[in-house]
Amino acid sequence: MIEARGLTKRYGDTTAVDGATFSVAPGRVTGFLGPNGAGKTTTMRMILGLDRPTAGEVTVGGRRYRTLGAPLREVGALLDARNVHGGRTAYNHLLCLAKSNAIPRRRVDEVLDLVGLRSVAKKRSKGFSLGMGQRLGIAAALLGDPGVLMFDEPVNGLDPEGILWIRTLMRRLAREGRTVFVSSHLMSEMALTAEHLVVIGRGRILADTGMAEFIGANATSHVLVRSPQAAELARLLAGPGRRLEPDPDGALRVYGARAAEIGDVAADHGLRLHELATVQPSLEEAFMRLTGEAVQYHAGVPGAAGPAAPAPGTGAPGAGA
Numbered sequence: 001m002i003e004a005r006g007l008t009k010r011y012g013d014t015t016a017v018d019g020a021t022f023s024v025a026p027g028r029v030t031g032f033l034g035p036n037g038a039g040k041t042t043t044m045r046m047i048l049g050l051d052r053p054t055a056g057e058v059t060v061g062g063r064r065y066r067t068l069g070a071p072l073r074e075v076g077a078l079l080d081a082r083n084v085h086g087g088r089t090a091y092n093h094l095l096c097l098a099k100s101n102a103i104p105r106r107r108v109d110e111v112l113d114l115v116g117l118r119s120v121a122k123k124r125s126k127g128f129s130l131g132m133g134q135r136l137g138i139a140a141a142l143l144g145d146p147g148v149l150m151f152d153e154p155v156n157g158l159d160p161e162g163i164l165w166i167r168t169l170m171r172r173l174a175r176e177g178r179t180v181f182v183s184s185h186l187m188s189e190m191a192l193t194a195e196h197l198v199v200i201g202r203g204r205i206l207a208d209t210g211m212a213e214f215i216g217a218n219a220t221s222h223v224l225v226r227s228p229q230a231a232e233l234a235r236l237l238a239g240p241g242r243r244l245e246p247d248p249d250g251a252l253r254v255y256g257a258r259a260a261e262i263g264d265v266a267a268d269h270g271l272r273l274h275e276l277a278t279v280q281p282s283l284e285e286a287f288m289r290l291t292g293e294a295v296q297y298h299a300g301v302p303g304a305a306g307p308a309a310p311a312p313g314t315g316a317p318g319a320g321a
């Protein structure tokens with residue numbers, strides 16, 4: 001379990017993290033989302049004791065990182081995969097880490113197997129591809145068999161096979177009962193990996209909620225309609241509680257009506273339909289909507305509703321505080 005309370009970090013005039021309160025529970029993958037510069041890396045660095053909070057605190061398993069006796073056994077992290085001594089072999093890199101944390105040598109072989117690097121274990125890591133470097137970083141994170149794992153942008157630059165491997169690994173680690181906290185810019189990937197989300201914008205926590213609840217609260221489904229008589233159909237469908245938008249490729253997006261209703265209207269008026277499909281909202285849409293509002297608020301746009309207010313049901317503990 002990771003728990004942050006009022007966590008704040010200022011660098012001069014910049015407030016990188018602003019009173020963040022959230023918790024990351026074991027047994028599920030929690031995604032950490034936010035636009036560039038939102039404060040994700042700074043938050044993760046404070047969790048790991050690499051940066052000292054200006055105010056507030058964050059604990060891992062109820063204790064601050066700096067007070068942990070054998071940190072690698074409690075928390076494993078991949079923050080920057082390039083942060084490896086390139087002159088060392090993968091094996092020696094892991095062995096040094098193991099020795100300094102009183103971790104038995106056999107665990108080095110185990111994690112090399114786990115990440116699929118056994119065959120290149122005696123090669124210097126400076127010759128590694130990006131994907132191999134990520135695997136080595138993950139091996140280091142897993143070395144102490146920790147209950148809490150954090151990954152900052154773990155799939156950056158990876159090919160589809162590497163992405164699938166990391167996704168599967170994270171879900172497995174969570175199923176084993178570990179706390180898994182992962183940041184990513186790739187919304188489609190996050191939608192497949194995470195069950196829970198913490199969303200940050202301009203240093204503030206905007207949502208701390210389940211994936212489905214987050215999408216449901218911040219975006220709505222619509223019906224995509226394609227008809228050679230689109231203008232007439234649009235006229236018939238217009239009404240209170242409905243919104244019609246042209247789709248970029250010539251179809252019509254209808255919000256506020258079910259596909260069956262639209263099909264019935266078309267049939268009643270003898271209009272032909274070439275396509276009628278319900279489109280579920282994506283994580284990306286929900287994310288853009290929520291973080292877009294946060295940026296508007298911070299930019300002081302006239303008419304902005306309020307302090308980055310979370311949509312109903314997002315359960316944002318720190319928002320607007």
Ligand SMILES: Nc1ncnc2c1ncn2[C@@H]1O[C@H](COP(=O)(O)OP(=O)(O)OP(=O)(O)O)[C@@H](O)[C@H]1O
Binds near residue numbers: 011034039040043
């Ligand atoms: N050491 C530092 N000195 C000054 N400002 C910093 C420092 N580290 C981060 N910042 C600033 O704090 C803010 C948050 O940065 P951070 O790297 O935590 O964001 P992020 O969400 O990880 O961004 P990205 O997605 O682009 O990696 C940014 O405005 C950044 O410029």
